[in-house]
Amino acid sequence: MQQILLIGFGAIGQYVHQALQISEHSRIAAVLCRPGREAAVREALGESMVCVSDLSKLPPLDLAIECAGHAGFAQHVPALLHWGLDVLAVSSGALAARDLASQVEQASTMGQSHLALVSGAIGGMDALSAASIGGLNRVVYRGRKPVQGWRGSPAEKLLVLDELSTATTFFTGSAREAALQYPKNANVAATIALAGIGFDKTTVELIADPDITANRHEIEAQGVFGKLQFSIEGEALPGNPRSSALTAMSLVKAVEKRGSSLRLV
Known part of the structure; x- marks a missing residue:
């Protein structure tokens, strides 16, 4: 035991x-x-x-x-x-x-x-990690969350969350920048970076979307292996909207x- x-x-x-x-x-x-x-x-x-x-x-x-x-x-x-x-x-x-x-x-x-x-809130890390052996040219991660998912984060200084009527991208940068600036929201970006082409070459887009109710994670990757597209919509643990089940x-x-x-x- x-x-x-x-x-x-x-x-x-x-x-x-x-x-x-x-x-x-x-x-x-x-x-x-x-x-x-x-x-x-x-x-x-x-x-x-x-x-x-x-x-x-x-x-x-x-x-x-x-x-x-x-x-x-x-x-x-x-x-x-x-x-x-x-x-x-x-x-x-x-x-x-x-x-x-x-x-x-x-x-x-x-x-x-x-x-x-651990892979955490995202999937497809086995394929991305394997693809990195042959060589990856491009990896993009899009983190799309409902408005309440960004409360308490630096997004509140960039957006008036209560007034959003359409999906808005408020951050575009490297996985390293995303992980350091949004530590409570960007573990997925870091995991993708570590599985693929690293913190500085992985592109991250963070999006506040008033039309969704669950967190949505999307990956696009291209390399010697071919092309990969993966998305997952995850529910939170009961009682904690910030914690992925x-x-x-x-x-x-x-x-x-x-x-x-x-x-x-």
């Missing part, structure tokens, strides 16, 4: 914990949360759950799952990798910061550990694959 550390206990962390309760080979053994959140997490999961904000107080573990956002990723993932613990992460956009990407690489080497990024499910699936004798790669 692999013992798992859960980093973050928001909507995605809660989904992962609940889903793994019926797992035959994995269990959440500890939760790493922000200082001051320990009591609330223990109240939700029971007093027997190890809940800490200090890495030094963790029990022996086999794997860490990160679902704590860019700040939580930056604070904990390099340290855990250096410690020798493999990490499954959703906050791929954090790696747009070159210094953090370098820290992660060095920590992984020192700890002989691995960081795996598929992101939570992809984490659970990645954990389950580690314990399976048959894996689709």
